[in-house]
Amino acid sequence: MNTEVSESETEVAEPIRRSFLFAVSAAVMAFGLTAGYGMFAWLIGVFLYPFRESAESWQFLSDLGSFGVGHSLTYQSPAGQKIVVTRLADAGTVDDFIALSSVCPHLGCQVHWESNNARFFCPCHNGAFDKVGKPLSGPPKDSDQTLPQYALQIKNDLLFIEVPTTSLT
Ligand code: FES
Structure with a gap:
């Protein structure tokens, strides 16, 4: 070979x-x-x-029986949004409630519900909003800044809110 x-x-x-x-x-x-x-x-x-994370979920807030008319509660979503939920009526429907961001769109101070004045008030610069979050006075009125609103629903006499579960930042 x-x-x-x-x-x-x-x-x-x-x-x-x-x-x-x-x-x-x-x-x-x-x-x-x-x-x-x-x-x-x-x-x-x-x-x-x-990327825009848009995952949202329904979160438990309260049972209807312990949430009286004129009362409000503060809530922080899993993603960190600060929200104030207010009961405005006693019809027993979801329209009795409103959930708004509690962060003032002017410079980010915390707004709170004033039941005696039927308004949301921001103490930093005397900003005020009506019961659905539209600006009434102060810098938010000057620049037409509203409070963002969140969806609510009632199931079996329990109140739930729909909030983002992931932060946008
Ligand atoms: S931060 Fe609310 S009015 Fe200025």
């Missing part, structure tokens, strides 16, 4: 080997360029259109 490689066989194998290496290196380079530009495009997309 002849184990020596003839010179003609070497001359034939060398171009095949070079072609193979060229094809492999071209494929690796194409993959690298695609991955690099793809990552660059993805980063630009994330920068221009950041």
